[in-house]
Amino acid sequence: MSRTPPSLHLELNDLDGRNRRRIMPGTYNELVLQPINLDRGRVEVNNSLRRVNNLAVSLLENTPTNFRSTVTWLVTLISFAFTLFSPYDGPLYTGYYETYPRGFSELPWVTSSPMEPSLYERESQTQPLPTPHDATGQEITFALCPRYLMLYDRAHKCWLRCSKQEILKQQRYVAVSYRQSDFFTRGEGENVQKEVLIKSIQHSCLSIGHSAYWLDFQCTGESQEEKNLDLYRIADVFRGASRTLIKIKETSDDMSSSQGWKSWGSRVWTLPEALLGPCCTLCYTVGTGLGPVHDIGLHQVANLAYEHHDKEMAIINTYGGRETLGRIEHLLLLKDAIWRRFSGPPSQSSVANASASEFTAYPAERVYALMGFFEHRIEPNLLETESQALARLFLANYNDRFLARMVSMLPRKISPTSCWYSDEDVYCTKLWEVEPCIQVLAISKTGAVVVDDCRAAVMKWNGFPEVAFQRDKSFKRLICCVLPRFFWLIFLMSLGLLAVSSVLSIFVMGVSFTLLFVSPRLIIYGHSGRVNAVQPWLIGAKGVVTVEEASRMVCGKTEPGPIRFSYNARGSTLSIPHNADIPRGNPSQASIASRLRNVYTLIDTVSRSVYYFQAERVPTVCVFTGLEGGLGRFVLCSEGHGRCEGELHKETVLRMPTHVGDMMRRCDRIAIGGLGDDSQ
Template identity: 30%
Template sequence: MAAMDKYDIPRKPVADVTQSSQVPSTGGTSLEPKSEPPARKGSWWSKEEETAQERLTKDLAKQFSGKKGFDGHWFHRPSKQEPAATPYDSAAILESDAKGRFIYRNQLGQTYHKYDDVATYLSPTNFIPKRLLVQATPDVFQNHMKEGDWRRTTIKGSVPFVLKVAEWALKPSNPDENGKTSIFGWILTCLRILLVAFPLQIMLVLPTTASWADGDIKESYTDFPGYHWKWPKYAINPLDMKPNETSSEKPNNTRISSRRRLLRPRQLVVLKDGEWVLDPNPAKDISYIFVSYANIHFDTYNSETGRHMIEDMAAFAALQAGKEAYWLDYKCRAPKDQQDLLDADVYRMCDVIRGSYRVVVMVKSNKAELKMEWGSRMWTLPEALLAPGDSVYFCSPTEDSFALTSMHKVEMTSSVWVDPEIEGEDGGPTRLLAEHFTGLLTLSRLEILSNSIAALGNRFGNKYVPYAKADIAYALMGLLNYRIEKAESDSLFQSIARLSLANDSDKLIERMLCLYPDPHNNSTTAFQKLAEPDLYQTHLWDINPECQVVGVADEDNTVLVDNCRALSIRWKNFPRMSVVRHYGFKKLLAELFVASGAWWFLFGFNLTITYAPFYAFPDGLHGDTLRNALIYLVAGFFAVGALLSFCGPFSIRRLYGGQVLQSSPNLIGFEGVLPLSKLEPLIFGNNNGRLTYSPSSTPFSYHYRDARERVGLEPSWITNSLSDPSVLSEIRAKLPDGHKLFTLVDTGALTVSVFSAERPPTVALLAGREGGMLRAVLCSWRFGNDCLVREGVIRMDSDVFDAASAKSWLKVCLGN
């Protein structure tokens, strides 16, 4: 149930290779096409070579035709091409060849050329991009074939044929929901056994029949062979930074430098000889007040009257505090024509606040509305929180002078600062910050960071804030130790990610990667949700990351992740299971019955052929006695063989089925849902209670509320979906926009999880832990820019972690 907007691969005109110009790319990748090969001459081929755009158009028309196809498996092509791409899909695009195909470089450095059309996955067997084939349930084929850009095939297992035949024979005698079997069912089973008994005996002796012996169990899940070769936009280590455009040898270090703190103001307005003048070099030990105001009240850019009023009020407030200096932004900051110095003053204003005696807010009157307008500005929040002491002072004009009043920071959260109400939460992020900065409550660094981002985000976007969205990060920077340089091209995510990496802020981005925000709530950004619990009722600080973010990518909301364990998810079919079964007395008898049944038949045939002359010449040397004895002996062999053959289906069920003690770990998915009574026979051949639903892996997990054991149960809507398909329509109507139902089977843990996502995820990243379970980030793979895009998050058992392989440098997008 991933909470995200549409992340679809752009159906590129790739690079329009009919032109010679490059396609812009912030990733620095050239899409300039190679020259087209000349047309063939002197042969039947007389037409000019097709352009890359024409080839791509033909490929898209074929891949989205909705027709059937075959590539070793029958499949249905999608019929609807997905809409336009999101911005990050074209930022660091892969290079293309003369035919318009993208050039992918795998982790071994080998290149592969492929069109970017339908959904793609990275094959874990030969490390090349392949078109994704998704097995789907009948309900999907009947009602949802026009949705999605991936190929579909019917859901099928890989069960030995002899087991299928045996289960067909025994099916009428299987107990019903009440554990009972009808007499008619037993009669029908006997008739079916008579029909298949002898063919089964023949098949069991053939060398082509699959063995019932336990196979070799692999110890790890299928690895995801991904590796991202592009330079990050920002990296933790300077050696991993993108080289300068002017020099390929020297890394570009300027983007990761941090601004030093401003230990004292560069300029102050000081009272000298009875006049307030600007001092460009104030004394180090001078004490001053910090003046705050909302420019919508005074219009200091255009109004001389407004500037005079603020300066008079600032002088009054300074003298009332017993000080002879104050800091006022438009007088003490650098002029606009010195942009670098001006930026330094703005983004280090927090240091000026920390060094002041008190913070005084200038308002035109003492009305609550004006104070709330001041409190709604994004930049005023750190000014108040960092104010020395527990109070902030307000200065307002009276009939003959000015009045100075104080207000406790906690008191301001009810009358000056307004936070959106969060269901189930006591107070908003601003209230928590006010209590922390007044010493009433101690927040962890992670709680300070997440609540600060949420509080600043709540103030962005109102009519009083004419700033760029990335300014949230620069306002937040004042509450932290290390600073970053301003970059005009940075998005909000990139700015906060840089700030987080620079301050070692308890792995904020790594924890964000593991969070699962409610996908139904798209009214706020992911950063504004940081202080809220996610869909699993988990807070940011409850997660313990198991990976490291090593860089920020060119694309928005995208990072480079290292040391993250990755598992490939298989979608095309269920493989033949390699298991270790319980070896008990029943299995021993089953092996004896299967092995000896054919032997009794063969020995009877051998006696018949060997002693056939005695039957042809009844008056021979030995007479009727020996002849009759042979007849009875042969008949006895055939009778025993027939009896053992009659037990054959039961023996096969035990040999190929039985209790599973260990199974090779795999993650296998399919689109839609199936009851376990239908799903387990696809994997193991029959339903013997081997699979169970995970009790708390996804929001669809279900269990009895008064259960004494932590055991997952099959949701009733899945059980009833066979008899009443309308229940699936009701569930799908409640899903987030664009989401579809998928099922994930873990053959290692023998558990089943149902989740929703926009696209079938092909990779599971074990990125963190919480509550005694792993956080597995389910990602689809975008071939066009070699990026994993988060589709959802599920919880998995901790023993999966050691059975997965760690990966280096994967590019992961958290979504919009």
């Protein structure tokens, strides 16, 4: 039998504040783990297997060789005889894992359905968002023209701001893209610098035959309410423009203004401004002088302005009409490109100053820049964080199911808050390759995703349970299971025959003891046979448990066991495939895993596999979330950390056979989120 590698170092009493299971809001019970005993070189666990089976195996395996072992064997035999009193015939086979009983019952922060109540709507009623009351969703979402434009009055030879919709709908205009810090700074002298920039833009527009332009600080509202409305529809402004004029700062040490291009391209908003407009109508000028306007292509803009143009070339080719991308891949590439750029400093304004006319930067500015590429947008809000805004945007565009797919991903480092969020996957799987099996319906106040229509099971950590088996029915095995139960009946009959005949009594007593001595083998044979199905269990242990130990503890005997466990070849980050052609794991993964920190073992009786994984906290719930690569995605979550009832935290993700999820019962809605105040 393989032994646990001696190089393994574990704390046997790892029952700190993190290893707790929530039973009621604010109430926890201690989570007891089964550790590894290094001194004995084997797994030391709480064994819950049937006592009669264990004693039968012990009697058959431990043959007496000396006086001490003979006494021990006789004591075991007496214990075995008394266990035959029990009429219990093993556990019941249900065909399902142990169901996760708790659920999320708090009022969520924001929901995907307008019929569901949420804290966001409640706060909006008591503290209305800074949005004009006459702004309707249809007006904002399907804006045909900007709310304001700067028009050239040829009669008076001056520029005027126009807000008449009947004029603006027929007007061809130029949308100006620039970086503010390249041309003016806030504070003293700001107005003078703006005037110089405005005169340069006006000259450029007239030189290319346009008598109207849109510039952000001239064509947006004065109040914060109007600024929110203009930010909501800024994507429509650049989509409806006839030309996009890019303003590049002039640098004295570089005649080609390459530094000016780099500065412009590193800003969050300049990427969507260049992509949303017609790609064949881009033009640019350098500096604030009255120089000429040059036409430029989108590919040339990428080469000049984008430091990561090699990563963004797929986006450029898509908008240039040279190739197409899948919708999810396209949006993710856009998100990554925007997240690589600089955003303004977060706002420090209070709610009371949210309606002031002064400039205010949004904490979720990058999300609002990204939302122009989505069909459904969200209203900007100064009070929400970037993760909250991103979750709201994904909920509003649920047809892409970004949130449901991200739950199944395993990043290299799981965030303490919003653990559902993931831009990468250690299994090298792309987000669009995951088929979600859950429905995300809301976001909790702690930033957790509330999922429904999910299957979840509880993991057992305090010992090996008694596992039920479905076997081939056999009359001979049934007789072998029932016959040992007659030992006490025959023995008591022999005592009763003493008054009749001592010889007959001794004979019957000999028959009873003969039956007792052969009963261990009868019990083992009666519980053998081909196993058709195994009761589903997810059994966890801290440290490394070998497949030999797993088979012994689950089956109650070593050789030949009714089922054989094997190492998993592709289910976890610690799995190593075998060199042979068969899809089995390499036994060397047990030795490698034993040298790592925070290693746990998961034994699945359905797939008959042993998984090794690393986690910061002990996972107690397994949630079936998606499909990928012919396997299911199972998120292992810990309890007792969130501030809401039914909130879990992702610890790791395993790839297990899909049919494992079919044996998990559906549970109530749960929240997969971050670590709350309870974990501090």
